[in-house]
Structure formats: structure tokens, C-alpha cells
Amino acid sequence: MSEVKVVIVDDHAMFRTGVRAELSRSPVIRVVGEAEDVDTAVKAIAEGKPDVVLLDVHLPGGGGVEVMRKAPAVDGSPRYLALSVSDAAEDVIGTIRGGARGYVTKTITGAELVAAIQRVSGGDAVFSPRLAGFVLDAFAGTIAIADIDEDLDRLTEREREVMRLIARGYSYKEVAGELFISIKTVETHMSNVLRKLQLSSRHELTRWANDRRLL
Template sequence: MSADTNSDDTSSADTNSDGTAREAREPVTVFLVDDHALFRAGAKAELESISDEVRVVGEAGSVAEAVAGITRVRPQVVLLDVHMPDGGGAEVLRRLRTDLPDVVFLALSVSDAAEDVIAVIRAGARGYVTKTISSAELVRAIVRVADGDAVFSPRLAGFVLDAFAERPGSEPISDPELDQLTPRERDVLRLLARGYAYKEIASELFISVKTVETHVSSVLRKTQLSNRYELSRWATDRRLV
């Protein structure tokens, strides 16, 4: 993330980070998640020095710390790293999206790989920007996602369109979590997400109830989810239903 250096003060209380007039509003509360402490410190200093539109209220360097801290602080926006030693942004989202639906997640990463973008967006992030973004642009991105917009670095928007709009001729984007399921496990998951009982799934697929239970257990293990409700949401996010 590059710092903007401008001798003119455009971060007063009555202007946006781009210098335009704005109505008075409370700063957007932000939580930083990144496994590099130096980056977190630099990001916090830059964000708060150039604009009063955002206020950093917490930070974490691991998935476990992020889950605990975000749950405690309840920020408006989480700046979320995609790759961390004990998991990544998608794992943080998986643990928090159901319980904290009002918290908005914006991925901020060095990676611009299609699979990383799609994985974290499918998990529930509202946008994805790379760390080459300027401080002023990042402030605008934070404010926009807090206001309900989706924000992507220009090159990355095409990945999302290809994956979710299913445009003719577009290359399919792989989803590592989905790819680990067998075709039969996907069939069972699809029916489960539609509200079928185990007995109904067994009848529909011409297998035993015990086999259905085995497939569901396998899907729960592979996705690291804990119940039918979470599986249904997971399947819906991946457009299996």
C-alpha cells in the first residue's frame, strides 16, 4: 500500500479523502487482519493520518485472534488478508458471517490470483483490493463498502464477473473447497440445502439412509462446518442449490 504525500490538507472534517465536500458523519470503524505486524502498524498510521473518515478499532495477526477480536469489537468493516499461516480470509469469513451479518469484509492482499479472489468473495467478502492501492483509495474503498457498495481493483472485477455471471466463453474459476467434494457428495449436499430429509435424499438418489449420513459426515469434515444450516448456506453461496 503506497502512501499519498500531499502538502495540502484535504482530510478536514468537512471533506472526503478525495477533497470533495461531504456531510458530517461518524468515522467508519475498521478492524485490520494481517499476519505481518509491521504492515498493520503502517496501515493504521496511514489510514488515520490522511482522513478522519475511518478509525481503526482493532487488529489481529491470525485467524483465531481475528475471530475473537471482531466478535468482541463488532467493527463496521474488516480489512482482511487472504493468506495467513493458520488459515486465510475465507476461514475468518466462514466462522463469522452467520453470527455477524452486519460486519462488512474487504479483502486486502498482495495476491491478484483469480482463485484467491473468487474463494474469498464466495465466502462473503464485499470486495477485494490489492496492497498496491494508495492510502486515499483504500479509505474510499472502506467507506464505499460500509455504505453497501462492492469494490474491486480494476483487474480483479473481471474474475468476479466471469465466475458469477457465467458469461459465454468465460473460463471457469476453480473453487478448492468445492472441488474436494465428490460428485455424489455434491448431489447429497444440493438436496440437503433444498430442505430434503435424509430419507427423501436416499429415495431421490437410490441409496440408503446410512449412505446419505456417510456422505453428509464427509462433507461436514471436508468443509469444516458443523451443522445442516451452515452446509445449506455454504451450498447456496456456491450456487449449488
């Protein structure tokens, strides 16, 4: 089987190290670069000329979709496989619309990730089982993508992260721990989210997110 060159894009160095270690066990995968944000990702892709880019959805500098937009078109262009902690519908659909060939969550095993990379390199579309339903629903019109985009465009990347966790029932303290920010910062983001979405409480936010299949 031919070698697959991979660039790993994630803003957490420890996670990149772990993924590299997992991929190094495969004789057919060769990691040719790493990146932590949009600018370093674009550079790594230009220099490494990978077959597949493992791409986190939320990155400093604009996110995974911005990487796909800015990355240079190298020979055949790399195929993008989103590897994210997020399993929210708007992230999955937005990333696929941005050009990714697949989307898997970080609960995936090392062996499953190697298999997903090989399949994406070969031209297949790969999704974690639950996430495939989001894409099918989007094409079937079950999820009103235009409405989701319009609402979410009002929020910053960090506000979206806070919104999703709060809507899932996390406390402010738990959100602060999850995102490595202060409770005061969580409160500020939450206030902005409610104001921008014209909602009055976290209970309304949960209903809003649930109605849009964002949880």
C-alpha cells in the same frame, strides 16, 4: 460523515502498522482492533464490533474465508474488504464467494483505501479494476470455477503460493526470498505441487495456471 470502525487482519505486523498509520489520517476511520491469524481475527471482530474488516487472503489457521465463516454475527455483521498482495483469480473469486464485499491489492494508496472502506461500509462492492473482470467472468461462466476449486483443493496454502510464483517465472531463490523460506523448502513444495497436479515440469505448470486464469 459517520465514523467507520475498522479491524485490520494481516499476519505481518509491519504492514498492519503501516495501514493503521494511513487510516489514522482520516477523520472518519477508527481502527478498533488488529489480528494476525484466524483465531485472533475472530476475537478482534467480536470485541471491536467493526463496520469493516480489512482482511488478508492468506493467513495462518485457515485464511480469510475461514475468518468470515467463524466470525460472530455482531450488530448488522461487519462487511469484509480483502486487502491482499495476491491478484490471482482463484483468490479473488474464492474470497468473494466466501462473503467479502470487495477485493483490493496492496498497491492501493492510502487515500484509495480510505475511500474503499467508506464505500464498502455503505454497502457498495469495491474491486481493483483488473480484479473486477475475474468476478464478472466467473458469473458469466468464462472461468470454470468448479474445475479450479477441485484442482486447488489438492494444494495447501503454501503450495498455492509457491505454485503461483513459479508459474509466473520466479526462480526458486526468488520464491524463497519472497516467502521467507529456504530454497530446499521451495523445492519440496514444488515437487508436491507437480505431483498433486500430475504435471511434469514448471513449463507445464505455467500453461496449466495460464489456462485457468490464475496468473
